Amino acid sequence: MFESAELGHEVDKASYREEALRLREALLTAQLDLKQRGEFPVVIILAGVPAAGKGETANLLTEWMDPRHIATHAFGAPTDEEAARPPFWRFWRVLPEKGTIGILFGGWYADPLWHWDDWDEPRLARRIERIVRLEKMLADEGALVFKFWLHLSRDKLRQRLKALEGDTRTAWRVTREDKRFLKEYDQRIEQCRELLTRTNLADAPWRVIEGWDTNYRNLSVAGQIHDAIMHQLGRETVSQNRVDAAPLVHSIDGVRLLDTLQLEHSMTKARFKDRLELAQGRLNGLMREVAQRKLAVVAVFEGMDAAGKGGAIRRITAALDARQYRVVPIAAPTDEEKAQPYLWRFWRHLPPHGRLAVFDRSWYGRVLVERIEGFASHAEWMRAYNEINDFEAQLVDAGTIVIKFWLAIDSDEQLRRFKEREATGYKRFKITDEDWRNREKWDDYVDAASDMIERTNTPYAPWHQIGANNKYHARIAVLDALCDAIEQRLKQED
Amino acid sequence: MFESAELGHEVDKASYREEALRLREALLTAQLDLKQRGEFPVVIILAGVPAAGKGETANLLTEWMDPRHIATHAFGAPTDEEAARPPFWRFWRVLPEKGTIGILFGGWYADPLWHWDDWDEPRLARRIERIVRLEKMLADEGALVFKFWLHLSRDKLRQRLKALEGDTRTAWRVTREDKRFLKEYDQRIEQCRELLTRTNLADAPWRVIEGWDTNYRNLSVAGQIHDAIMHQLGRETVSQNRVDAAPLVHSIDGVRLLDTLQLEHSMTKARFKDRLELAQGRLNGLMREVAQRKLAVVAVFEGMDAAGKGGAIRRITAALDARQYRVVPIAAPTDEEKAQPYLWRFWRHLPPHGRLAVFDRSWYGRVLVERIEGFASHAEWMRAYNEINDFEAQLVDAGTIVIKFWLAIDSDEQLRRFKEREATGYKRFKITDEDWRNREKWDDYVDAASDMIERTNTPYAPWHQIGANNKYHARIAVLDALCDAIEQRLKQED
Numbered sequence A, B: 001m002f003e004s005a006e007l008g009h010e011v012d013k014a015s016y017r018e019e020a021l022r023l024r025e026a027l028l029t030a031q032l033d034l035k036q037r038g039e040f041p042v043v044i045i046l047a048g049v050p051a052a053g054k055g056e057t058a059n060l061l062t063e064w065m066d067p068r069h070i071a072t073h074a075f076g077a078p079t080d081e082e083a084a085r086p087p088f089w090r091f092w093r094v095l096p097e098k099g100t101i102g103i104l105f106g107g108w109y110a111d112p113l114w115h116w117d118d119w120d121e122p123r124l125a126r127r128i129e130r131i132v133r134l135e136k137m138l139a140d141e142g143a144l145v146f147k148f149w150l151h152l153s154r155d156k157l158r159q160r161l162k163a164l165e166g167d168t169r170t171a172w173r174v175t176r177e178d179k180r181f182l183k184e185y186d187q188r189i190e191q192c193r194e195l196l197t198r199t200n201l202a203d204a205p206w207r208v209i210e211g212w213d214t215n216y217r218n219l220s221v222a223g224q225i226h227d228a229i230m231h232q233l234g235r236e237t238v239s240q241n242r243v244d245a246a247p248l249v250h251s252i253d254g255v256r257l258l259d260t261l262q263l264e265h266s267m268t269k270a271r272f273k274d275r276l277e278l279a280q281g282r283l284n285g286l287m288r289e290v291a292q293r294k295l296a297v298v299a300v301f302e303g304m305d306a307a308g309k310g311g312a313i314r315r316i317t318a319a320l321d322a323r324q325y326r327v328v329p330i331a332a333p334t335d336e337e338k339a340q341p342y343l344w345r346f347w348r349h350l351p352p353h354g355r356l357a358v359f360d361r362s363w364y365g366r367v368l369v370e371r372i373e374g375f376a377s378h379a380e381w382m383r384a385y386n387e388i389n390d391f392e393a394q395l396v397d398a399g400t401i402v403i404k405f406w407l408a409i410d411s412d413e414q415l416r417r418f419k420e421r422e423a424t425g426y427k428r429f430k431i432t433d434e435d436w437r438n439r440e441k442w443d444d445y446v447d448a449a450s451d452m453i454e455r456t457n458t459p460y461a462p463w464h465q466i467g468a469n470n471k472y473h474a475r476i477a478v479l480d481a482l483c484d485a486i487e488q489r490l491k492q493e494d
Helices: A011-039 A052-062 A109-114 A120-140 A154-166 A178-181 A185-200 A213-234 A269-292 A309-317 A362-365 A369-373 A378-397 A411-423 A425-428 A433-440 A442-456 A471-493 B015-036 B055-063 B107-115 B121-140 B156-166 B176-183 B185-197 B214-232 B269-292 B309-317 B363-367 B379-399 B409-421 B425-430 B435-442 B443-456 B473-492
Strands: A042-046 A070-073 A101-105 A146-150 A206-210 A296-301 A325-329 A355-360 A400-408 A463-467 B040-047 B070-073 B101-105 B144-151 B205-211 B296-303 B323-330 B358-359 B401-409 B463-467
Touching: A011 A052, A011 A213, A011 B269, A042 A052, A042 A109, A042 A213, A042 B358, A042 B379, A052 A070, A052 A101, A052 A146, A052 A213, A070 A185, A101 A109, A109 A120, A120 A185, A120 B121, A120 B379, A146 A213, A146 A269, A154 A178, A154 B358, A154 B363, A178 A185, A178 B323, A206 A213, A206 B156, A269 A296, A269 A309, A269 A471, A296 A309, A296 A362, A309 A325, A309 A355, A309 B015, A309 B070, A362 A369, A362 A378, A362 A411, A362 A442, A369 B473, A400 A471, A411 A433, A411 B015, A425 B309, A442 A463, A442 B473, A463 A471, A463 B409, A463 B463, A471 B144, B015 B055, B015 B214, B040 B055, B040 B214, B055 B070, B055 B101, B055 B144, B055 B214, B101 B107, B101 B463, B107 B185, B107 B473, B121 B144, B121 B185, B144 B214, B156 B176, B176 B185, B185 B214, B185 B309, B269 B296, B269 B309, B269 B473, B296 B309, B309 B323, B309 B358, B309 B473, B363 B379, B363 B473, B379 B443, B401 B443, B409 B425, B409 B435, B435 B443, B463 B473
Parallel strands: A042 A101, A042 A146, A070 A101, A146 A206, A296 A355, A296 A400, A325 A355, A400 A463, B040 B101, B040 B144, B070 B101, B144 B205, B296 B358, B296 B401, B323 B358, B401 B463
Antiparallel strands: none
């Protein structure tokens, strides 16, 4: 959920000035149009780690827009009046009316995060269910619901608190609670991740923004609000090159999750052979234990064309007996599959206990190729993130180890491999016109894959991004990660 | 949930023959059309109390339709293959494809009912959440999902099991499990009610059918399937006089929940005065305890025009100090209220701890007048049942006692009161043209109110149907029920 918001996004001063001027005017126009039409309200929830800029963001929005039609609400300890009524009463009383904008600090998320440790799971689950229902109702009533999570990595949070404390003018802003958050950062962030994943609705998705650089934060938040209001008003969005709606993970500074991955590694063929033998032996032993414990394994391979999925998969299967595994290649759905919900064709190939199923491409096609090519509607691929998370949770609950690989190469490497395939007789079947067409949509795929990793990188079914310009390295990295994941799960059984 | 299915519905032989012939042909035509269009699948879940006719219903549907495009699936103990995969795998493998019909015995509801006592609440909640998500996904994918609950009251179940056991040809059909269900009937039915309420989705509502009379059951089930398929295919439904979609509670024999209520009672004025004094004293005492315990009370009044809501409310408020209560009359929403989600105008009037709020008409307008007059769309009022149940659950969780009254008079009594109002100077303000217009829609209101009571009669916020042809009786019955409800809640506090 937070991967893209730890990349060190920045926008330089000159670009900011220019863009801010333009955006500010556009946002004001959108707001006035919203008010004039009076057809739906806009609810903006600002949440996030401490000192990530929630207050500054609220101030910015109020400053940039007409203050008569935008109001900010913070929720401290309940007032007497509030305490005497159901917990959500305080939110209902400040809901913005149609045509207006309400900014809610923390909104209905502050409570569950605050009480995460002292509420038991049924209570927490009930509250989360109520939040989901409330947002569903708001969306059904036509409200535009923004949920911004302003994020800082642990290091950045430490730096920020230190800087604030070091200046007498700002030291008062650092609370004891902020320091506690920093101290318990890993644990607290896991709670946040769980809450965000469980409340990441198709109609009201979380928008995670890195809170470090003010310029980047301002343009990201204001830009997304502008685009979505314009979209809802039925106008063209400012970002022209989007098919359907605003992208989920904005990258206004051109820095994207997948762009930051190290792609080059060195590994000689000899070293590869040594390590391969070791890793395959290890996998073979582990799979026998998997069978004994009645567990199962699902390995998912995604990546750009020619990223080396097939080669990595063959190094896995070579370690196993043919009865232990099944490779499921996913191409376009058959007629029979088209006549079913899209997850159906994956359910039918789930491995029984003791087996490994390797998916060469997978259910993630819904949020990659189907999203990009428009085979799935915006609503369809937006709800797919939740459906997929739920699907994988069911697998894990039933004793399946789920591991997902994104094999990453850069555009030059892909070109080199495409040309090599065309030149090599026995590889020529691997390259088609479609591959060349997909290559032209490289950037769309990077956007979609970044969203995908952000929104489906769950603790129970994590993504492994593997730099794969060097095939040897990639194959070993895949085998090692697979073995580690199995080993970790087996340890839990002990 | 089961109120309408304990009324002793029956269809006589001659009517059945005629109607069955017509319906059978219509259903077959609908099925062939469904197949030819191939646009969506139909999932029929048959659940219910034992011996209520699930098997017979499946047989009937298969017999009436083209068996090539309809399949029935039962789920016993999981097979080896099923046990080695996630619990829902067995359902995914039998989902009907577009254009076809799948009948699922018990479907995904058999498991939670079976394990209700041995699963803990988090596990149960997780499973229910998965069911809700599965059905939401099916609906989003365009599937038509029927969930039939075939119901028998305890007496009828006892009779049915006795009859089956008494005949050597059918005695084998009565299992030990069936007998256990009868023995633990009340407790089991409460579990069923909770499960149904928690899974009663706008896109996939439960349809509860009395299972006693075969003729009634057959026509009800087949009729609803036919109407909904035709509706989904975009054609006119067979039942002509419906505005939007098939009604939720069919009453093909003309017997409706509200029609069966006893409306006449005798109570003299003298007796009324005695009892009134007693009841008002009791209420006054109880409200003081309510304040001490930091509880609150919400009393909702609904009913036909001139049913005596105002009179009953005045007998409540007369018992109290003006600071203890507030009467909230609900008319058409103001502009400000229209600019908010429909529940907003009720949230704002919730009583704080220690107070009583009396709603003279209420949020139920959404599923009564707004449904009937078309002020709310079909989707809007269908989702309102859940939103209302959730709203009331929030009140109860926060220490509010919620009690709901439906004051019932018959059409003759209403006419008498209307005329009396017109004739009496000081009552003339109470009668308007709108009252006369509403009167013409009497039957629509009875249908809508029956649906409403069925779907919102929760254990935590029950409906009280009060026969109100005799005003004295009604006022005392209201006061007594209110006092009982408060007393019961106070006892839980001890």
